[in-house]
Amino acid sequence: MPTVTARSAALGLGLAAVAVFAATVAAVWPFTVDDAFITLRYARNLAAGHGPTFNAGLPPVEGCTAFLWMVLLALPHLLGLDAPSCAKLAGVAALLATLGATALLAFELSAFLPRGQRALPAAAAALILAAWAPSAVHAVSGMETALFSFLLVLLALLCARRLGRPAAPGVRGLALTALLLGLTRPEGNLAAAAALLATLGLSPHGARAPLARAA
Numbered sequence: 001m002p003t004v005t006a007r008s009a010a011l012g013l014g015l016a017a018v019a020v021f022a023a024t025v026a027a028v029w030p031f032t033v034d035d036a037f038i039t040l041r042y043a044r045n046l047a048a049g050h051g052p053t054f055n056a057g058l059p060p061v062e063g064c065t066a067f068l069w070m071v072l073l074a075l076p077h078l079l080g081l082d083a084p085s086c087a088k089l090a091g092v093a094a095l096l097a098t099l100g101a102t103a104l105l106a107f108e109l110s111a112f113l114p115r116g117q118r119a120l121p122a123a124a125a126a127l128i129l130a131a132w133a134p135s136a137v138h139a140v141s142g143m144e145t146a147l148f149s150f151l152l153v154l155l156a157l158l159c160a161r162r163l164g165r166p167a168a169p170g171v172r173g174l175a176l177t178a179l180l181l182g183l184t185r186p187e188g189n190l191a192a193a194a195a196l197l198a199t200l201g202l203s204p205h206g207a208r209a210p211l212a213r214a215a
Helices: 002-028 036-047 067-079 083-109 119-131 133-140 145-164 171-184 188-202 205-214
Strands: none
Touching (some): 036 067, 067 083, 067 145, 083 119, 083 133, 083 145, 119 133, 133 145, 145 171, 171 188, 188 205
16 A cells, blocks of 8 residues: 555656646746857858858857757758747757656665655656756756756766666667767766766776776
């Protein structure tokens, strides 16, 4: 009975997280950070064949630090879609993925609990993040923040799983996530390096070589 109650409570918290996030996103949807249009302009010039530049035809100026986000935002320009709206939708999708990754990370870190009770802290973690108003604001801002958050939490999740199951496959996915994190924002390289080094140092000696090669 306690397991059923915990799962029911976790389901309720999970549904509440989605509902709260949806309501907050609807409330702040018109908001867009003005800096998002810098990346959108770089993306438009990239899609038009001018390369990653702010002013087409002039000497290139490095003003876009979110390389991966710029490449992704070039796609709506190529397809003739409304790029700001696509940036918002992509941000919302990334934040929803962050909620899921946060729940999985909390589930992974609560391994000391009986398995039937681990869903409760996982759902609670997702609800806390969803209820934090800036989560929705960052999701609709047009910036790369939501994507960066997702990759950061995903990297933490993959590192935790690697340490919990050193012999399991998945080192390439972990290394790829670290790479994408660094391509999204420059400081992502520092976070990726710290996570990889910590995971290597805490892993059993025989499990270090595969991760080192992938990294």
